[in-house]
Amino acid sequence: MSGQHMFDPEQEAEDQRISTVSTESQGYPALVWRRFRKSVPGMIGLVLVGTLLFVSVFASFFAPMDPKKPYSAFIRPDRISFHDTHRGWRPxxxxxxxxxxxxxxxxxxxxxxxxxxxxxxxxxLFGKSWNYRLFGLIPTSRHFIAAGDGGEIHILGTDKLGRDIFSRAITGSRISLAIALISISFITTIGTLVGIASGYIGGRFDLWMQRVVEVILAFPQLPLYLALATLIPVTAPSWLFLTFVVLVIAGLGWAQLSREVRSKTMSMRRIDYVRAAMAVGAGDGRIILRHVLPNVLSHVIVSVTLGIPSIVLLESFLGFLGFAVKPPMISWGLMLQDAGTFSVIGSYPWILSPVAFVLLTVFAFNALGDGLRDAVDPY
Structure with a gap:
C-alpha cells in the first residue's frame, strides 16, 4: 500500500480549516455583492435608498399630521429635546x-x-393622530410618532396656509420618487432595446437610428420641457400633468443611454464567444439574451442609479416653476414654490426644509450608483 495515498479525514478537515480560499464557486451577482459591501459610501447609499422607499410607501403612517389640513400659518418648528425641565435628561x-x-x-x-x-x-411611538386608510383599505389612526397629549406636532413648522411641512414632505416623496422611478423605467427599457438593436444589427438600421438619437440629443432640454409643459391647460386634472411630465422626461432621456448601450454592444460583437455562437448557428435573439444583454446590464444598472437623482432634481425644478405637479397633489418641487421670494425665506427660513429631502435623495442614489460602478467594473 506504499504506492497509494491513504485518506486521512482528520488531515482533510485540518486542511480545510487552514485554507483561506473558498472552494465554492460564486456567480457574478455574488462577486458584485462581495465587492459592493466593502464600499462604505455605497452601503450608506443603499440603506438611505431603502429607507426612502420604505417611508414613501408608508407615507401616511410616518406623517404625524394631516398633510392637507390647514393649521395656523407659519408656525415655527417645535423644539425637540432630550431634556425635560421637570425630570431632567430623558432617554x-x-x-x-x-x-x-x-x-x-x-x-x-x-x-x-x-x-x-x-x-x-x-x-x-405608534400614537394616535389623524385618521387615514393604510393602502387605501385599512382605516387607522396609528402613526410612527405622535404628540403624547393628542395635540399638534410640527417638526418642521407650517407653510403660509398652515399645512404641516414635515408631513407634506414625507407625503410628497411618493410623487417625486414615483415620477423618477417610472421615468427611469421607460428610459431604461427604450434606451436598452434601441441601443442593443442598433449596435447588434448595424448597417443602414444603425445609421438611421443614430440620426434620430442625434436629433433628440440636439434639443435644448430645459426650454423644451417648459414649452411642452405649457401645452396642457391649467384646468387639466392632476393625473394628466403627472403623465405628461413622465412622458416628456422619458421621451428626451432615452437617447443618451441608447448611445452608451450601442457602444458597449458593438464591442461585444467582436468577442470570441459571441462569434462562436454566431458560427454554430445560434439565433440573434439567443445571442442577445444570453451573451450581449448580461454584459450590458451592469452598465445599465449603474446608469439607472445615477439617472434617478437627475430626474428628482428636474422634477423639483419644474415643480418650483409650476410646470409639473398641480395641487392637490404634493411633491417637493411644488412645496418649494412657497420659498419664491427672499422676504419669505428671511422671515420663515423653515420653508426651505424640502430642499433637505431633495439633497438627501440625490446623495443616496449617487452614493449607491458610485458603489455599484466600482463593484460591477472588473478593472
Whole structure:
C-alpha cells in the first residue's frame, strides 16, 4: 500500500480549516455583492435608498399630521429635546411647542415667539393622530410618532396656509420618487432595446437610428420641457400633468443611454464567444439574451442609479416653476414654490426644509450608483 495515498479525514478537515480560499464557486451577482459591501459610501447609499422607499410607501403612517389640513400659518418648528425641565435628561425626546411671549420685536413690532419650556409634551411611538386608510383599505389612526397629549406636532413648522411641512414632505416623496422611478423605467427599457438593436444589427438600421438619437440629443432640454409643459391647460386634472411630465422626461432621456448601450454592444460583437455562437448557428435573439444583454446590464444598472437623482432634481425644478405637479397633489418641487421670494425665506427660513429631502435623495442614489460602478467594473 506504499504506492497509494491513504485518506486521512482528520488531515482533510485540518486542511480545510487552514485554507483561506473558498472552494465554492460564486456567480457574478455574488462577486458584485462581495465587492459592493466593502464600499462604505455605497452601503450608506443603499440603506438611505431603502429607507426612502420604505417611508414613501408608508407615507401616511410616518406623517404625524394631516398633510392637507390647514393649521395656523407659519408656525415655527417645535423644539425637540432630550431634556425635560421637570425630570431632567430623558432617554426619549420631548416636545416643546412654540408660543408667543409678552415681548415685541422693536423693528417689526411682531410678538416674539419661543418654546414653552414649562409644558413639555412627550413624543410617543405608534400614537394616535389623524385618521387615514393604510393602502387605501385599512382605516387607522396609528402613526410612527405622535404628540403624547393628542395635540399638534410640527417638526418642521407650517407653510403660509398652515399645512404641516414635515408631513407634506414625507407625503410628497411618493410623487417625486414615483415620477423618477417610472421615468427611469421607460428610459431604461427604450434606451436598452434601441441601443442593443442598433449596435447588434448595424448597417443602414444603425445609421438611421443614430440620426434620430442625434436629433433628440440636439434639443435644448430645459426650454423644451417648459414649452411642452405649457401645452396642457391649467384646468387639466392632476393625473394628466403627472403623465405628461413622465412622458416628456422619458421621451428626451432615452437617447443618451441608447448611445452608451450601442457602444458597449458593438464591442461585444467582436468577442470570441459571441462569434462562436454566431458560427454554430445560434439565433440573434439567443445571442442577445444570453451573451450581449448580461454584459450590458451592469452598465445599465449603474446608469439607472445615477439617472434617478437627475430626474428628482428636474422634477423639483419644474415643480418650483409650476410646470409639473398641480395641487392637490404634493411633491417637493411644488412645496418649494412657497420659498419664491427672499422676504419669505428671511422671515420663515423653515420653508426651505424640502430642499433637505431633495439633497438627501440625490446623495443616496449617487452614493449607491458610485458603489455599484466600482463593484460591477472588473478593472
Amino acid at each position: 426619549w425626546p420631548v416636545l416643546y411647542r412654540i408660543t408667543e411671549t409678552d415681548e415685541f420685536d422693536p423693528i417689526t413690532y411682531q410678538p416674539i415667539t419661543g418654546p414653552d419650556m414649562e409644558n413639555p409634551v412627550p413624543i410617543r
